[in-house]
Amino acid sequence: MRLQLLAVLLAVAGPALAQDGAPVGAPVGAEAQGGGPSPEPVVVLRPARVFDGVEPRPHAGWVVVVRGERISAAGPAAQVAVPSGARVIDLPGQTLMPGLIEGHSHLLLHPYDRTSWDDQVLREPEALRVARATVHARDTLHAGFTTVRDLGSEGAGYADVGLKAAIERGIVPGPRMLVAGPALVASGSYGPKGFAAAVPQGAEEADGEDALVRAVRRQIGGGADVVKVYADYRWRAGEDSRPTYTQAELRRVVEVAASAGRPVVAHASTPEGMRRAALAGVVTIEHGNAGTPEVFRLMRERKVAFCPTLAATDAIRRYRGWNGAAPEPAEIAEKRRSFRAALQAGVTLCMGGDVGVYAHGENAREMALMVDYGMAPAQVLIAATSGNARIFGLADRGAVRPGLLADLVAVDGDPVRDIAAVRNVRWVMKGGQVVRGPGAPVAGPGEP
Ligand SMILES: [Zn+2]
Numbered sequence: 001m002r003l004q005l006l007a008v009l010l011a012v013a014g015p016a017l018a019q020d021g022a023p024v025g026a027p028v029g030a031e032a033q034g035g036g037p038s039p040e041p042v043v044v045l046r047p048a049r050v051f052d053g054v055e056p057r058p059h060a061g062w063v064v065v066v067r068g069e070r071i072s073a074a075g076p077a078a079q080v081a082v083p084s085g086a087r088v089i090d091l092p093g094q095t096l097m098p099g100l101i102e103g104h105s106h107l108l109l110h111p112y113d114r115t116s117w118d119d120q121v122l123r124e125p126e127a128l129r130v131a132r133a134t135v136h137a138r139d140t141l142h143a144g145f146t147t148v149r150d151l152g153s154e155g156a157g158y159a160d161v162g163l164k165a166a167i168e169r170g171i172v173p174g175p176r177m178l179v180a181g182p183a184l185v186a187s188g189s190y191g192p193k194g195f196a197a198a199v200p201q202g203a204e205e206a207d208g209e210d211a212l213v214r215a216v217r218r219q220i221g222g223g224a225d226v227v228k229v230y231a232d233y234r235w236r237a238g239e240d241s242r243p244t245y246t247q248a249e250l251r252r253v254v255e256v257a258a259s260a261g262r263p264v265v266a267h268a269s270t271p272e273g274m275r276r277a278a279l280a281g282v283v284t285i286e287h288g289n290a291g292t293p294e295v296f297r298l299m300r301e302r303k304v305a306f307c308p309t310l311a312a313t314d315a316i317r318r319y320r321g322w323n324g325a326a327p328e329p330a331e332i333a334e335k336r337r338s339f340r341a342a343l344q345a346g347v348t349l350c351m352g353g354d355v356g357v358y359a360h361g362e363n364a365r366e367m368a369l370m371v372d373y374g375m376a377p378a379q380v381l382i383a384a385t386s387g388n389a390r391i392f393g394l395a396d397r398g399a400v401r402p403g404l405l406a407d408l409v410a411v412d413g414d415p416v417r418d419i420a421a422v423r424n425v426r427w428v429m430k431g432g433q434v435v436r437g438p439g440a441p442v443a444g445p446g447e448p
Pocket residue numbers: 104105106151354
């Protein structure tokens with residue numbers, strides 16, 4: 001039995017490490033130890049039930065065994081051998097789940113009702129933004145989100161690459177990160193705009209296939225795990241979005257990124273921007289506010305996933321004064337319509353809210369809205385775990401399975417019955433280390 005588990009563990013560990021690059025500062029895994037007795041700590045988790053990230057129904061009475069940084073066993077208590085000397089952590093009344101995966105964050109932004117996006121980009125020194133981002137990272141991890149796909153530093157250059165390195169080295173607590181770096185926009189399309197003279201932009205401007213080839217390569221060389229492009233935007237403040245890049249430009253971006261093994265993700269709200277992005281071969285389309293049944297069918301055919309960012313639209317309306325009461329603002333009604341069209345078309349749904357527009361650590365707002373707009377809670381939970389892991393190519397996480405990373409979260413209650421339970425996070429583990437709740441190290445003076 002142990003040999004079988006070890007085989008699974010080794011099979012999974014190989015490609016996982018290659019994908020994430022050098023495991024800087026990561027705890028040494030069993031795979032690095034060779035033969036002989038393992039010196040690694042073994043932890044046995046006893047929750048009320050386990051939502052494994054794949055099956056829609058939770059498993060009551062399961063236990064999960066963690067050895068080092070990985071899950072070594074999971075199953076009914078009577079069938080899982082508990083190693084002698086293991087530390088037992090009881091999680092009574094709680095649901096244990098895979099660590100949640102945020103599909104669309106901006107750790108370098110904070111809500112615009114406190115500081116406008118323009119002022120964050122133009123007036124906040126980068127050191128201030130980074131210092132704040134370390135707090136955002138900790139809040140995200142403590143909310144049970146153990147991985148984020150951070151889609152653009154919004155004027156902070158490659159600060160996301162540095163933040164990711166600081167987390168990997170254990171300098172600051174935070175989630176595992178996939179980062180986009182500065183992101184790409186067509187000249188004149190993005191912001192801040194409306195100034196008499198040129199001002200710094202929230203993303204890197206590049207136009208034409210040659211310049212885009214260079215910019216994509218520069219961003220990947222600078223540390224981007226994914227390349228983000230804005231396929232449409234509001235050319236002037238107050239007007240509707242219109243396409244930015246041509247079909248040929250988008251195809252070239254995808255071609256050059258793909259040859260470096262990087263996916264491309266597209267911001268797109270208009271049917272034409274979405275259509276061009278889907279035909280170009282991006283992996284996900286973000287927002288899709290005005291998405292039509294036709295464009296969602298195209299996305300399904302092209303296997304392009306949809307990240308609806310419902311919570312961002314909701315948050316912006318709320319901080320402009322909407323209290324959630326009927327009648328809903330036109331933007332909210334449009335989001336409901338496009339989300340339903342995507343569900344009906346059978347597009348793969350990514351769970352990503354554009355957090356940063358609203359407070360970091362409130363990532364679960366997107367999950368609650370996905371349920372409110374018509375998706376079953378179990379399907380939302382699957383999207384936020386094994387679903388996002390698959391879309392993002394993260395074969396080492398997203399499910400409670402032997403061999404996968406022990407990124408785990410426990411919440412009070414059963415989120416399959418009531419999605420609101422995902423906000424009741426009581427315990428978080430990342431890579432076998434308890435970072436919140438029973439079993440977490442006691443913080444010393446000066447530590448977070
Ligand atoms: Zn965004």
